[in-house]
Amino acid sequence: MERSGQTERSHSPESVIDLAGAELVQSVFRTTNALLASPSDAEEVALDALVKLHKKLTELASGNAAEAASEVLTAWLQGLPAWLDQVAVSKSKGRAPKRKRHSRKLDELAHLHEQASDRSNPKQVAAMLVKELLTYLPGRHRFVYVLVAGLGHTQARVAELLHLELAQVTRTLTVVETKLGEFGAHAPVAKAMAAGLAGDGGSPLHDYMQVFGGPDAATEARIRRRFESHLREGAGHLDLSGDSFHAGQFSGSHFRLEAIRPETLGRSAELESGIHEPDPTSPEPGLAQPELDASGLAPGRGRQGLAWGIAAIACVAVVVLAVSQLRMSERLAALDEKTHELVEVGAAQPADEGPPLLEPGSFAELEHGSRVEPSKDAVAKLVRSDSKGAEIALSAGSVSLHVKRYDGATWVVHAGRYNIVATAARFRVSFTDAVPEVEVFQGKVRVSGGLLGPEGVEVSSAVHTLAAMMATSEQALPPPEMLGAPVDPVAGADAAEPTGYVDPLAHDEMFGRALALRGTKPDEAEALFRRLVDLGRDDWVTERAFEQLRTMVAPDQREALRQAYAERFTDGMFAEPFAALGCQALEDDAADSCWTDFAEKFPNSLYGP
Structure with missing residues (x-):
């Protein structure tokens, strides 16, 4: 048509x-x-x-x-x-x-x-799909595939350009085709590349940069000179996984998350791929059929509309390769075949082994139509299950419960020193070293014990989590006997122990400190965050305090905090964005070297120059 x-x-x-x-x-x-x-x-x-x-x-x-x-x-x-x-x-x-x-x-x-x-230009999105999919291929695989399927070079010519054996090129193409073929993506990707790579560029790099949207002009010029020098002089092998061609540089800025503030990604930025729909009056761009036949990568033909359905499957490969190195085909097969098995919670147990363990990753029927589902990493014991409800002792992982109302029945989850009690609710409890994480999807529960005292607090589906409840609750937190004067913000780690309430909370529990900080007045928050940083504990609350404190101090203090964090938490939860901030602050060769090291440490990162 x-x-x-x-x-x-x-x-x-x-x-x-x-x-x-x-x-x-x-x-x-x-x-x-x-x-x-x-x-x-x-x-x-x-x-x-x-x-x-x-x-x-x-x-x-x-x-x-x-x-x-x-x-x-x-x-x-x-x-x-x-x-x-x-x-x-x-x-x-x-x-x-x-x-x-x-x-x-x-x-x-x-x-x-x-x-x-x-959205009147689906070809633009096709080019973006090609860019994102190929970005996550290893360097040599990505470049060989672009030269053959995109530029139409024969395998022999690619071997000559890249100083590779012909057998290596053939094996590389086979690997890439296999990866894409698992999701039916090879043919539509090759077809999209043929359209996206049509241009007037004077070098293979120009076309390569065109399909990937290109980095900034200075980086492109530097890489272009290095690449063309290699082609001209034939000097050694191209380091396709090094500083010239690592995935981060060619992933473009369209899908990157800004450091520290990922929520700032805008909708319009995703549409600026830098690739425009070819002139409809010009002939359909494509590859020479003999060369395609020689490469074995001739794209299939079909209706453009239905081809979109297949092409979109390629996004599966993008996400999986970015998130996990597991084989998606195996995971899909395993997840398709997965079925829940009913756990016989009343199975006989030796008297000296105590309450029976709930099987992780399964579910168990309880009295009155209620049910419990432990997570795959859960360690949970069914302490009691009778007509009056049930009690579950959770010591690791999480359990989800769907509790139906029944007169006289209560359902209790014991997590450390805390008790979560419900009569009719759908909720999940996740064990931590401190105050458990409680999510309520329907109804309400009461959480008591530990820092929350014998009365505790009520968490409903309206506020969803215990943490959100504590952040907005007018109830005193921490308990009145733990209140004290604000901590001196300049007190260092070697200073005398302050009398403020951070230390009693820190001595009590990690998550208790986090809850207390969420309930802190803004004018006291910086002092408390600073004290947590100075305490120097190797836990996630201290890491969070580093990140929060950076948003509060003057700009000249932020770099010192970033460096202190990097020295203490080399593999912490903020290691990647903080490392990206450090590279962004550098210029010229120092920046290039920094981003090279960054790409080696975080090969699938969405941050980059």
């Missing part, structure tokens, strides 16, 4: 799939960035999302009617944000700051489908 104008495109079933497919790719990239902002739970959430994505796109690709397929894709696309929101809530580890970050990103995602009328 010939589509010469926007009016005809808007009524074409194929164009509906084009636009919906472009929207889908954008949505997945945006959501992936939000998930990658939370490293501890990104893999689990992303993989769950991708399993459903893979199934739906497979169904779409195998459909016969374009119009029916477009309706399926459009309907599912509109439901994707809500479904991902549900996954983020049910699968994340329950840390409130990450939940808020997910919510902000997913709120933006929920409105993406409303902008479909403004």
